[in-house]
Amino acid sequence: MTIEDKFEKLGIDNAPGQENLQSSVVLDLRGEVLKGPAVDFSHGDVDAHPPAPDSFELFLEGVKEGGGQAYTPYRGKKKILEQVAQKLEAFANVPVDPDKNLILTAGTQGALFLAMGSSVVMSDKVAIVEPDYFANRKIVEFLGGEMIAIPMNYEDTDIGSGIDLKALEAAFREGVKVFLFSNPNNPVGCVYSYDEIYKIASLARKYNVTVIIDELYSRQIYPGVVYTHLCAQKHIPDNLITIIGPSKTESLSGYRLGAAFGTDVMIKRMEKLQAIMTLRCSGYNQAVFGAWFNEPEGWLIDRVRRHQDIRDAILKVLSRYDGVSAKPTEGGSYLFITIPELDVSLHQFIRIAREMAQVTVTPGTEFGPQYLHQFRINFSQDKDKAVAAIERLMILMERYRKLSEKQKS
Amino acid sequence: MTIEDKFEKLGIDNAPGQENLQSSVVLDLRGEVLKGPAVDFSHGDVDAHPPAPDSFELFLEGVKEGGGQAYTPYRGKKKILEQVAQKLEAFANVPVDPDKNLILTAGTQGALFLAMGSSVVMSDKVAIVEPDYFANRKIVEFLGGEMIAIPMNYEDTDIGSGIDLKALEAAFREGVKVFLFSNPNNPVGCVYSYDEIYKIASLARKYNVTVIIDELYSRQIYPGVVYTHLCAQKHIPDNLITIIGPSKTESLSGYRLGAAFGTDVMIKRMEKLQAIMTLRCSGYNQAVFGAWFNEPEGWLIDRVRRHQDIRDAILKVLSRYDGVSAKPTEGGSYLFITIPELDVSLHQFIRIAREMAQVTVTPGTEFGPQYLHQFRINFSQDKDKAVAAIERLMILMERYRKLSEKQKS
Numbered sequence: 001m002t003i004e005d006k007f008e009k010l011g012i013d014n015a016p017g018q019e020n021l022q023s024s025v026v027l028d029l030r031g032e033v034l035k036g037p038a039v040d041f042s043h044g045d046v047d048a049h050p051p052a053p054d055s056f057e058l059f060l061e062g063v064k065e066g067g068g069q070a071y072t073p074y075r076g077k078k079k080i081l082e083q084v085a086q087k088l089e090a091f092a093n094v095p096v097d098p099d100k101n102l103i104l105t106a107g108t109q110g111a112l113f114l115a116m117g118s119s120v121v122m123s124d125k126v127a128i129v130e131p132d133y134f135a136n137r138k139i140v141e142f143l144g145g146e147m148i149a150i151p152m153n154y155e156d157t158d159i160g161s162g163i164d165l166k167a168l169e170a171a172f173r174e175g176v177k178v179f180l181f182s183n184p185n186n187p188v189g190c191v192y193s194y195d196e197i198y199k200i201a202s203l204a205r206k207y208n209v210t211v212i213i214d215e216l217y218s219r220q221i222y223p224g225v226v227y228t229h230l231c232a233q234k235h236i237p238d239n240l241i242t243i244i245g246p247s248k249t250e251s252l253s254g255y256r257l258g259a260a261f262g263t264d265v266m267i268k269r270m271e272k273l274q275a276i277m278t279l280r281c282s283g284y285n286q287a288v289f290g291a292w293f294n295e296p297e298g299w300l301i302d303r304v305r306r307h308q309d310i311r312d313a314i315l316k317v318l319s320r321y322d323g324v325s326a327k328p329t330e331g332g333s334y335l336f337i338t339i340p341e342l343d344v345s346l347h348q349f350i351r352i353a354r355e356m357a358q359v360t361v362t363p364g365t366e367f368g369p370q371y372l373h374q375f376r377i378n379f380s381q382d383k384d385k386a387v388a389a390i391e392r393l394m395i396l397m398e399r400y401r402k403l404s405e406k407q408k409s
Numbered sequence: 410m411t412i413e414d415k416f417e418k419l420g421i422d423n424a425p426g427q428e429n430l431q432s433s434v435v436l437d438l439r440g441e442v443l444k445g446p447a448v449d450f451s452h453g454d455v456d457a458h459p460p461a462p463d464s465f466e467l468f469l470e471g472v473k474e475g476g477g478q479a480y481t482p483y484r485g486k487k488k489i490l491e492q493v494a495q496k497l498e499a500f501a502n503v504p505v506d507p508d509k510n511l512i513l514t515a516g517t518q519g520a521l522f523l524a525m526g527s528s529v530v531m532s533d534k535v536a537i538v539e540p541d542y543f544a545n546r547k548i549v550e551f552l553g554g555e556m557i558a559i560p561m562n563y564e565d566t567d568i569g570s571g572i573d574l575k576a577l578e579a580a581f582r583e584g585v586k587v588f589l590f591s592n593p594n595n596p597v598g599c600v601y602s603y604d605e606i607y608k609i610a611s612l613a614r615k616y617n618v619t620v621i622i623d624e625l626y627s628r629q630i631y632p633g634v635v636y637t638h639l640c641a642q643k644h645i646p647d648n649l650i651t652i653i654g655p656s657k658t659e660s661l662s663g664y665r666l667g668a669a670f671g672t673d674v675m676i677k678r679m680e681k682l683q684a685i686m687t688l689r690c691s692g693y694n695q696a697v698f699g700a701w702f703n704e705p706e707g708w709l710i711d712r713v714r715r716h717q718d719i720r721d722a723i724l725k726v727l728s729r730y731d732g733v734s735a736k737p738t739e740g741g742s743y744l745f746i747t748i749p750e751l752d753v754s755l756h757q758f759i760r761i762a763r764e765m766a767q768v769t770v771t772p773g774t775e776f777g778p779q780y781l782h783q784f785r786i787n788f789s790q791d792k793d794k795a796v797a798a799i800e801r802l803m804i805l806m807e808r809y810r811k812l813s814e815k816q817k818s
């Protein structure tokens with residue numbers, strides 16, 4: 001394999017935030033431009049939902065501390081590891097030894113790459129849920145692993161994610177070494193049920209599969225939904241890493257902070273990899289971890305309530321359109337929206353939407369090749385602007401609905 | 410190969426900054442503790458040589474800018490790419506198109522990992538200079554490449570690095586795909602001569618070898634030394650990436666800022682890899698690039714002069730001891746110090762020095778397995794403390810000098 005072949009599969013032109021790099025193509029533009037404030041649903045708006053309080057003040061303290069904060073061990077500064085370990089213990093209800101079970105990383109993305117890079121070698125079979133976070137499949141490609149797709153029938157289930165546990169066991173039986181998934185799921189926003197998590201943990205233990213679980217959105221759970229931490233179960237796999245960070249719910253993405261906790265031998269390997277990858281999570285930035293799980297009373301409840309409002313307002317708009325559907329988010333701020341057959345391809349429609357309606361969304365194909373009628377939105381936005389943008393998107397969509405579809409409706 | 414085998418070779422216990430993670434061993438402690446302020450020569454002291462002016466103010470501006478600064482394209486924010494490209498063009502005297510030839514990274518270490526990860530596939534032969542930066546060899550191991558060591562006879566040359574150009578050509582002829590080296594060299598601090606750089610560029614072009622050159626220290630060149638940018642030569646290899654950043658000379662390591670510039674197809678691959686590795690150089694931190702190559706008049710000259718002073722004061726101490734030598738640094742702030750045969754191993758002596766003299770240095774073996782009588786110091790320290798620390802280190806060394814050596818002296 002050449003380096004060109006290796007990177008051929010790692011396309012990013014359609015990845016969130018990269019839209020401006022797309023080459024210009026002639027688009028089938030229909031009707032008038034739909035005016036309104038631009039909304040970029042590819043990521044959250046940290047101006048509409050500002051960073052957790054005191055984050056900047058903590059950064060300033062870090063800079064004032066000087067050398068001791070600029071240069072930390074690769075895992076992170078001891079004092080901060082201790083603070084974070086204590087918070088994660090309380091949150092996930094699992095022992096976290098700051099000397100053994102924890103590493104601070106360059107964002108949750110950094111934690112994901114480290115965990116995978118420390119688990120997968122060439123030709124290893126890796127089970128990946130579809131749909132799931134776009135980087136998961138690309139990291140497997142980069143590491144030379146063989147991806148085994150595990151279907152998640154999220155539309156057909158009322159409780160949990162709808163992951164196909166039979167397919168998962170069959171994959172494990174056929175020699176999968178590593179299973180990586182996000183909970184809450186990105187892009188659907190569904191939360192795995194207790195039964196699903198219990199079964200995944202048992203299967204991984206039975207078949208000696210390493211589990212990497214991305215819990216990035218696990219603090220932002222909507223009322224009535226039960227969240228289950230896999231790491232806190234009685235029977236867990238021998239090799240387990242849980243990934244989390246303050247980039248989303250806490251709007252601290254600009255600082256690139258992430259954490260991974262779990263099996264000590266895996267954390268050791270991750271530290272070795274971090275030493276040659278980015279050395280450490282930026283030294284001064286590490287001080288900002290102090291704001292995490294340390295927000296003022298009521299801050300998280302308010303954050304969840306405001307996002308629930310936005311979610312419901314968007315779902316209300318979508319419900320007026322035939323052939324459009326989305327599973328109500330249970331955790332996090334994503335909606336994975338299914339649209340009907342159009343005269344143009346999904347990717348064309350998404351480019352048209354940017355041009356005609358100033359709306360940016362992420363194509364479903366980033367989460368699995370079969371999602372040709374889906375796109376993802378991050379609704380962590382200004383509510384009024386977001387609702388207006390979805391209205392424009394739906395009006396625009398109607399201009400492209402396939403004739404046979406139009407007749408049906 | 411298992412994941413355990415893969416990580417076996419990536420030891421970091423002796424890496425700079427990791428010393429506290431070493432397991433306790435019984436040491437042969439001789440004589441009284443040598444008292445004095447602790448000095449950690451494993452990295453520079455950013456309290457003694459503070460960050461470039463305005464860096465924190467620029468960070469603050471970045472935070473105030475909000476979402477547009479928190480979420481940038483993977484390569485970096487357009488405006489900042491443009492600024493940095495302009496500065497690098499002027500510095501290296503080579504065209505740098507901000508849209509094609511440049512990526513901002515999570516520190517220079519991040520740039521190095523991206524460049525190597527975008528160039529090396531399993532079983533590729535990679536030429537690495539010995540001695541050279543410790544991560545170079547480890548990245549080759551991680552990527553499954555085969556390392557070909559190129560000797561650098563730095564002690565036997567007055568001009569340039571003393572790289573063995575015949576060994577380099579032989580390695581290229583035998584199928585080396587990638588050549589990675591640092592200039593100024595880390596750990597020796599020597600600068601490659603014009604003839605060496607010209608020859609390396611020509612050979613790489615002739616044998617179609619990808620070149621990755623780490624110029625991290627190329628701004629801090631001492632008077633009388635000529636620095637040659639490989640990228641600015643007339644005949645350069647088709648695939649060339651130059652790496653640089655403000656972590657050292659500018660003391661901005663706490664922000665984790667790096668940059669890589671060069672061949673557009675390589676930058677594209679590096680962007681794809683960054684998308685799944687750390688997403689981007691921390692958004693707010695990118696604003697701090699504004700301080701780079703933008704220091705007040707005289708700042709760099711003063712910086713170089715102060716480091717030259719420290720270098721010379723340390724060399725003066727070393728010159729009093731038989732069997733101790735170091736090539737005077739030509740660029741950067743490293744000295745690679747050779748010591749005589751001792752009663753204890755190099756690694757034992759280094760641990761003894763931490764305990765008995767409060768002095769931390771990096772063993773030569775981090776830069777090549779044959780450097781069993783060398784250690785590296787970063788002399789970007791408070792001058793008086795650094796000189797006193799070296800005095801203590803030498804006094805301590807005498808207590809362990811082998812008897813036959815003692816008789817000679």
